Amino acid sequence: MTPLNTAMVPVLCEWDIQADVAAAPLARRKVMQIIRSWGVPMSDDALRDVELCADEVLANAIEHVRVRCHVTVQWTGVRLRVEVADRSPQPPVSNTVDNMATGGRGLLLVGALTHSWGWYPVEEGKVVWFEVAPDQVVTGDARLAALVLAAQVRAAQQPGRTCKNKPKAEVAR
Numbered sequence: 001m002t003p004l005n006t007a008m009v010p011v012l013c014e015w016d017i018q019a020d021v022a023a024a025p026l027a028r029r030k031v032m033q034i035i036r037s038w039g040v041p042m043s044d045d046a047l048r049d050v051e052l053c054a055d056e057v058l059a060n061a062i063e064h065v066r067v068r069c070h071v072t073v074q075w076t077g078v079r080l081r082v083e084v085a086d087r088s089p090q091p092p093v094s095n096t097v098d099n100m101a102t103g104g105r106g107l108l109l110v111g112a113l114t115h116s117w118g119w120y121p122v123e124e125g126k127v128v129w130f131e132v133a134p135d136q137v138v139t140g141d142a143r144l145a146a147l148v149l150a151a152q153v154r155a156a157q158q159p160g161r162t163c164k165n166k167p168k169a170e171v172a173r
Contacts, residue, residue: 011038012074017058019066024058027071031082034073040080042134049113050132054082056106057128061086065125079115079131087125 013034017023031054035047042050061069061084070085092107110117110130117130 012072014070014072017062017069017071019062019068021062024055024062027058028055031071031073035075035080038075040075040134042080042132046132046134050080050082053110053113053117053130053132056110057082057084057130060084060092060106061128064088064090079133081129081131083127083129085122085125085127089121089125091126092119092128 015027015030017027028051032047032051035042035050058069058071065086065088067087072081072083072085074081074083107117113132114130115133117128119126119128
């Protein structure tokens with residue numbers, strides 16, 4: 001049996017998460033447990049990218065909206081899709097930030113590591129989503145640049161660390 005035969009097609013899982021900083025890591029782990037239980041045919045690198053991107057969109061919703069969010073994970077048989085719905089009508093902002101900034105790089109990372117991402121308005125806010133296709137994993141220099149960017153984001157988020165003289169990562173697709 002091939003990996004494609006082990007994933008039920010299509011499958012969907014949804015749940016709500018509290019607006020608590022501890023909720024993002026728990027929700028991220030749940031996303032990964034779901035994907036693994038479905039047998040989605042993705043490499044370890046692709047799964048790590050999904051985990052990183054899920055963490056970013058979850059953390060953004062919790063940090064910026066501070067109310068309960070709704071998470072949806074779906075495998076279509078072709079792509080894996082993760083959605084986070086929140087109650088803020090404000091669109092997500094994906095800006096280029098300077099080396100001294102302690103945040104603001106998350107959506108750049110999501111854009112670099114996913115096949116596609118975006119958002120759409122809903123009656124009570126918005127949904128931010130990303131999709132990953134198993135056969136279109138980011139590789140080579142683009143992957144290296146995205147991972148450097150991820151390391152910068154994590155280092156900037158650690159208390160007591162300074163962000164001086166960090167190289168700026170450019171991500172090409």
